[in-house]
Amino acid sequence: MHYALKTILPLLIFFTSCSGVERSEKGQDLPSTVKPVILTIKLTGAELEQLAQVDANNFIKPSALRFYLSDFAYSDASGKFKVIRDAYLYDRELMGDTIQLEIPDNAVSIRFGIGVPPGTNTGDPTVYSSKHPYSVKGSKGMHWGWSTGYRFIMFEGRRDSVSTGNFDEPYSFHTGTDSLYKVMTFALPGKFKDINLNIDGTKFFQGIDLRTENATHTVGNPDLARRFTANFAGAVSMDFTTE
């Protein structure tokens, strides 16, 4: 009896302690107040195959939009961030536009990157499983292939160059490289249910004259890639739904 107690008691304590702890995708312990939050990406002004007005004279019809959001993390009052999801590739046709995150009640801010973080960007894509957004296959063509690293944002379509309704001129913006990685941080309200990540596509081409600046693969035209990336980051805002 005494021997049985000595054996069973530690096991009992071990299993009891395990059952009260939730774990994130990375296996770290999270506070028990963690709740699932749906982050929905709401894109306006750049929907695929929809007419969009860039400025007074320019109309576009986007044909492809993909971008990476990476290293989602929250912070508590101490200001320390904890990563809760490593990568998401926006491709509405293939992947949908919602991301499930686990965020505790005491979180005060959320942070993520637009693009692929340095280190990972120049890392080895073959180490990921084929469904991971950073894998060769899972990247859906966002890994450059001919160069190290990933396209962070890919936005392509056609422009009506002579205002006749014929969308006869292509545009193509492929941004990448470490220096174009943008980290975004937003404050979280005290109470909320879910998150909307709003992206205003009408801001993508602010200050960019599509008549003369209609393509960049970053290399060869980094200035245009920088301006487009800055516009993209400036087009991102966040609001929250309540219970």
Place this chain on the structure above:
Amino acid sequence: MPVRFPWILLLSSFLATSCSTGWHDEKTSGAENADSVTVRVELGKRLFFDRRLSRDLSLSCSSCHKPELAFTDTLPKSKGFGGRVFLRNAPSLLNVSQYRNFFADGGAPTLETQALQPIQDDHEMNMPLDQLAYRLAKDGDYEPLFRKAFNRSVDEFGITHALAAYERSLVSQGSIYDAFLQSGDSSLLSGSQRNGLQLFFGKAKCGSCHNGKWLSDLEFYDVKTGSKEDLGRERITLRPADRGKFKTPVLRNLTLTAPYMHDGSIPDLTGVIRYFNRMDRLNLSENEVIELRSFLESLTDTVYRNTPNFARQ
């Protein structure tokens, strides 16, 4: 009485520079044992010589990296898929295990990530990696080799990691210069080579960039050859100041790797020396040019090809 050159001091300076320039130690992952490395090298060698790595089955890695030419070819710029001309001259693969980055612009941090690019680049082999894995998986011979090497089916990971393992095995240290470095015995070099060595680290200033054991500091410089269409290091950093900068090439086996420079624009070794003599106003005499060339010839390894790893598949 003739002044004797302080060879021991010169040797010390090579080694000191070598330690400070961040060359990598020859490495394998701690988790790898010698057997698994050997299996991966064998698989990598088979892949290296396999033309199925190119979309139209016309090219293997060895098409541009020929073992008998220190893993280069004789072209200023190699020809890839459909005869498309590459951006740059094919570099030697010997001793790449010692590099800290790859390509003339330093754009790949590891051999594994380097292997991705020539396979997929539409100017080179033009073969998407997932399609290559699918193609090779249909070859029943490859499956057990991948299983043995990586304990996984034929996939992108195994392809790039096996190629990297093979490339790491390509070590060449059998030149007269290597023997001199190891022994400190300057009599191994001819009189002309000894004079050339002094010029190399002295009047000709080659050693300011070509230093350390492998004779490269692996830094990036614009030596004003080639057109500005090739952005060089700027392609990676996006800094205009890096336009036209390329990595200091390793000088080993130079007599096998003509033509020279990142764009293959100088056809012979004497031409390279004369180019820098003019550009840097070195004021080398014709005899000094010959002696410098003589030293550079001592960097050629005449025995590496006897190693089984270097034989064609």
